[in-house]
Amino acid sequence: MPINVWDYLREYDELRDEILKAVDRVFSSGRLVLGQEGIKFEREMASYLGVAGGVGVNSGTDAIYIALASLGVKAGDEVITVPNTAVPTVSAIRTLGAKPVFVDIRDDDFLMDVAQIEAAITPRTKAIIPVHLYGQCVDLEPLMRLAEMHGLKVMEDCAQAQGALYKNSQAGSVGHASSFSFYPTKVLGAYGDGGMVLSNDEAALKLARSLRFYGMETQYYSERHGYNSRLDEVQAAILSLKLPLVNGWIDRRRQIAERYNRGLKDSGLSLPAENAHSRHTYYVYVVEHPSDRDGVLDRLAKRDINCNVSYRWPIHIMRGSTDLGYREGQFPVAERKAQRIFSLPMYPHLKDEEVDTVINVLREVV
Structure with missing residues (x-):
């Protein structure tokens, strides 16, 4: 039999009964979007990271641009990141009308070379995205000091870093906000697309909740330009089952x-x-x-x-x-x-x- 780089079928065979029970629970609940399963999983993910809260969204890509927007990044701003990332990191920046600015990576661990960031900062720089690539964290302490010195926001791209630790902190708990992907291949993967914005900043979380739902805070009334990006109840239930x-x-x-x-x-x-x-x-x-x-x-x-x-x-x-x-x-x-x-x-x-x-x-x- 071929040996593939990734496969979910053995996992599904092991968890099949529990997954089907979770799916049936959702289908029997009468609520398929923005219900109790999503709220529960948001709380569980926030607890896992040790942060104030989470906002479930449709994908990891959406999580990046909604997290950036919730931190105040807008059209015309610059966001520093790395070129050896997945396309979604950069497409999310560009969705906001912002400009990605690249720095090179370290030779030994494939991660952002923090020493190159200061030279890339301009008056238009608003944020930095450290990409925690392959399951390992960028060196965040010097990055956070640099960001504070220049008044910049740090949004951790944790699509590949569920459960990784930076010293004693969970990946996604150090920056001003973080984004996660639950694409099926991930360490914590859904059986479809999904993502989440997490933060300790209550104002950013409130804005992210509005942005994921057309900019609404009250039904059918838009307070701001927003998006349609909601983690559905089926995926939330499956992810909640798998998180432990x-x-x-x-x-x-x-x-x-x-x-x-x-x-x-x-x-x-x-x-x-x-x-x-x-x-x-x-x-x-x-x-x-x-x-x-x-x-x-x-x-x-x-x-x-x-x-x-x-x-x-x-x-x-x-x-x-x-x-x-x-x-x-x-x-x-x-x-x-x-x-x-x-x-x-x-x-x-x-x-x-x-x-x-x-x-x-x-x-x-x-």
């Missing part, structure tokens, strides 16, 4: 990562490093090959091991970003990594013997 299992799933991901670390030592691949200030959740396990990444992927696929690349192209060199005015060569670390990286199979229900098969075949094809 996340820490155990993270422990299993870390066990798999350690098995990879042992098995791939001295293989010719560069392996992921865990920072001293982080608990890495290994949303994905990313390795590097210095010269023949695509050849390795082809040879693995012929042996029924299907990997992934997150991501093949930095945002600034995509055709969809041409109008931003960047050129190839401006962010050399991000560009070099994009040519070398690939992700090995990683999900909690992966079996030890499957991990060992990946290790053995990978050592052969490298």
Whole structure:
């Protein structure tokens, strides 16, 4: 049988009865949108992070732009982030009419190089989005000091970082707000799209609740321009069911990562490093090959091991970003990594013997 980079079917088989009960509970409740299931899950997520509250929305992308808008980012503002992120990070900035401004990443952990941020700040800069990529946190203490010095907002992109720790704090609890994605592949994944804005700022939370529902605070009366972005009751119920299992799933991901670390030592691949200030959740396990990444992927696929690349192209060199005015060569670390990286199979229900098969075949094809 093929070994895929991700699969949800074993999880579903394990949780099927409970999931179907949750779905039936929603369908029998008479309320499918903005009901008690969503309120319950918002409270549970806020408690998990240790923040004041959460606002469920339709997707991780919506969570980013609604979080930014709730912090006061508007058309014409600049938002500093990184080019080696998923397209949604940047498309969310642009949805507001704001301009993404990039800084390069660190060579050792793929994360934002905080030392480059100050040089990117202009009078139009309003916010910074640290992307907690692959399951590990950007170094937030110096970032928050810099933001405070310049009067900037920090919105943590936690799409890949559910359960990651920065020192003793949950990813998403340090900045002025944070965004989460519940896309099915995530550490905490729905069975469809979903996202959430979280914050300790009650005013930002109130504004986010209005913005997700056409700018309304009273039914059928819009106080401001808003959106249609609501986490539906079915997905909220499923996510609420799965949230208590996340820490155990993270422990299993870390066990798999350690098995990879042992098995791939001295293989010719560069392996992921865990920072001293982080608990890495290994949303994905990313390795590097210095010269023949695509050849390795082809040879693995012929042996029924299907990997992934997150991501093949930095945002600034995509055709969809041409109008931003960047050129190839401006962010050399991000560009070099994009040519070398690939992700090995990683999900909690992966079996030890499957991990060992990946290790053995990978050592052969490298």
